[in-house]
Each structure stands twice: as C-alpha cells, then as structure tokens.
Amino acid sequence: MGWEYRKSLKFGPLRLNLSRRGVGHSWGNRAFRVTKGADGRKTLSVNLPGGFHWRKTLSGSR
Structure with a gap:
C-alpha cells in the first residue's frame, strides 16, 4: 500500500x-x-435534503 496526499483549500x-x-x-x-x-473529468452533483443525491459525469475519462 502506497502513501496518498490530499489537501483541500x-x-x-x-x-x-x-x-x-x-x-x-x-x-x-x-x-x-x-x-x-x-x-480532467467534469462532474455535476446535486444533493437534496433527506439523503437524495444525483451525480452526472459531463466529460472526461472514467
């Protein structure tokens, strides 16, 4: 198992x-x-109250 790095600003x-x-x-x-x-993948996400969510990949590789 390798090391991963992730940071969000x-x-x-x-x-x-x-x-x-x-x-x-x-x-x-x-x-x-x-x-x-x-x-390069573009994704649209919609999250609604009650735990409902929808996600669509608009372009890019999967």
Whole structure:
C-alpha cells in the first residue's frame, strides 16, 4: 500500500483540491456543485435534503 496526499483549500464557493495526481477544482455549495478533477473529468452533483443525491459525469475519462 502506497502513501496518498490530499489537501483541500476553500475560498468561498471555490474549492481547490491538491493531490499526488494533480490539481482539481470545484465550485458551488452543498446542494449544487460542479467539479473538474485532476484527471480532467467534469462532474455535476446535486444533493437534496433527506439523503437524495444525483451525480452526472459531463466529460472526461472514467
């Protein structure tokens, strides 16, 4: 098992995610968030009260 590094920095609605694989960023709040990962994948997430959530990969590799 190898070591992993992960760090998240928040600047209001913008979050910068640092990892060994690279830099990703996301924008939004708890209910609605758009993310671009270090691998280039773009994801849209919607979270509703009561534990309901929906996630869609918009582009990039899986």
